[in-house]
Amino acid sequence: xxxxxxxxxxxxxxxxxxxxxxxMVKRNVISMFMCIExxxxxxxxxxxxxxxxxxxxxGQLFVFIVMTVAAAEASVGLGIIIAIFRNRESLDVDDAxxxxx
Amino acid sequence: xxxxxxxLFAGLAIGCAISxxxxxxxxxxxxxxxxxxxxxxxxxxxxxxxxxxxxxxIVYAGAIMVLVVFVIMLLNVEExxxxxxxLRALMPIAVVLAAILFAEAAFxxxxxxxxxGTPTTNVSDIGLTSSIGAGLFTSYLLPFEITSxxxxxxxxxxxxxxxxxxxxxxxxxxxxGDQVFPQELLDRRQVGDLSPVATHSSEEAExxxxxxxxxxxxxx
Numbered sequence: 108x109x110x111x112x113x114x115x116x117x118x119x120x121x122x123x124x125x126x127x128x129x130x131m132v133k134r135n136v137i138s139m140f141m142c143i144e145x146x147x148x149x150x151x152x153x154x155x156x157x158x159x160x161x162x163x164x165x166g167q168l169f170v171f172i173v174m175t176v177a178a179a180e181a182s183v184g185l186g187i188i189i190a191i192f193r194n195r196e197s198l199d200v201d202d203a204x205x206x207x208x
Numbered sequence: 209x210x211x212x213x214x215x216l217f218a219g220l221a222i223g224c225a226i227s228x229x230x231x232x233x234x235x236x237x238x239x240x241x242x243x244x245x246x247x248x249x250x251x252x253x254x255x256x257x258x259x260x261x262x263x264x265x266i267v268y269a270g271a272i273m274v275l276v277v278f279v280i281m282l283l284n285v286e287e288x289x290x291x292x293x294x295l296r297a298l299m300p301i302a303v304v305l306a307a308i309l310f311a312e313a314a315f316x317x318x319x320x321x322x323x324x325g326t327p328t329t330n331v332s333d334i335g336l337t338s339s340i341g342a343g344l345f346t347s348y349l350l351p352f353e354i355t356s357x358x359x360x361x362x363x364x365x366x367x368x369x370x371x372x373x374x375x376x377x378x379x380x381x382x383x384x385g386d387q388v389f390p391q392e393l394l395d396r397r398q399v400g401d402l403s404p405v406a407t408h409s410s411e412e413a414e415x416x417x418x419x420x421x422x423x424x425x426x427x428x
Contacts, residue, residue: 108210108211109210109211110210110211110214110254113317114214114218115251115255117313117317118218118221118222118251120313121222121225122221122222122225122244125222125225125226125228125229126225128229129228129229132229133229134291135234135285137234137237137276137279137280137283137285138234138237140276141228141234141237141238141241141276142228142229144241144268144272145225145228145241145244148244148245148248148268151248151260151264152248152251152252155251155252155255155257155260156255158255158257158334158335159255159256159257159334159335162334163334164334164335164339164340164343165343165348167257167259167260167334167335167340168340168343168344168348168351170260171260171263171340171344172351172352172355174263174264174267174268175355175358175359176355176358177267177268177272178267178271178272178359178362179358179359179361179362180362181271181272181275181276182275182362182363182365182366183362183365183366183369185275185276185279185366186365186366186367186368186369186370187369188279188283189279189282189283189369189370190369190370192283198283198285
């Protein structure tokens with residue numbers, strides 16, 4: 108028995124849901140950031156699965172671009188986290204409820 | 209056989225993901241997330257996408273997670289303390305909504321059969337580096353260029369955000385003599401604290417403010 112497309116889609120849905128739950132449950136900014144990375148990876152799995160089962164290379168190109176966006180997001184996001192920590196001495200999202208520094 | 213491998217790697221990914229959410233120490237969360245990335249890379253290999261699998265390990269598990277771990281070490285993050293749940297009243301509604309979502313997913317899985325065949329058993333060339341490069345530089349050239357622009361913007365943004373800049377510009381100078389300036393200038397965290405800090409020589413003011421004098425010839 109070989110894995111069907113639906114298996115991969117189900118796995119992707121499960122990972123995405125875990126990521127959403129993490130973003131809602133966690134209060135640490137870095138943990139929320141990692142949950143967002145998990146959601147991006149779940150979407151990547153969907154792309155690669157469709158690309159492989161429909162024999163179309165476009166899906167993998169999109170994965171490549173999503174990874175680039177994730178890398179850019181990581182650099183800017185971690186810069187924001189460092190700025191928040193420097194100004195508030197805390198990584199709790201409840202402490203950073205105002206945009207003003 | 210392939211199904212056993214799928215279950216193994218999918219179990220690794222899901223287990224590490226649940227562990228990531230359950231951990232209270234962000235460093236353990238980061239290590240669990242690396243486990244998820246490794247499991248997904250193995251699944252990409254099973255899906256005949258070796259290039260994406262390699263990039264997954266190099267970029268995600270290598271670059272991005274090293275950056276995250278570096279920031280965790282730099283900021284010396286402590287564990288989250290347990291706090292009472294907010295919005296406890298919304299819990300039944302959440303359970304009902306989750307049940308509806310699960311029912312929809314189950315309906316699609318059990319009653320919709322439109323999935324194509326399984327081409328992963330025979331060799332295909334769509335996942336190879338050459339075909340990805342060809343696609344990237346022909347039909348997807350514009351997204352590729354936009355991606356490079358995005359990376360440039362991310363570099364500039366990250367440097368701007370992480371720069372430790374005071375309220376004074378870099379070329380600000382001090383004049384010789386007694387100086388009185390608000391506390392706010394020395395430390396951005398004390399915004400609103402306008403109590404004066406007195407200095408009695410230009411050298412002292414220079415040292416506190418971290419700027420150079422306007423006229424280096426004069427001895428203060």
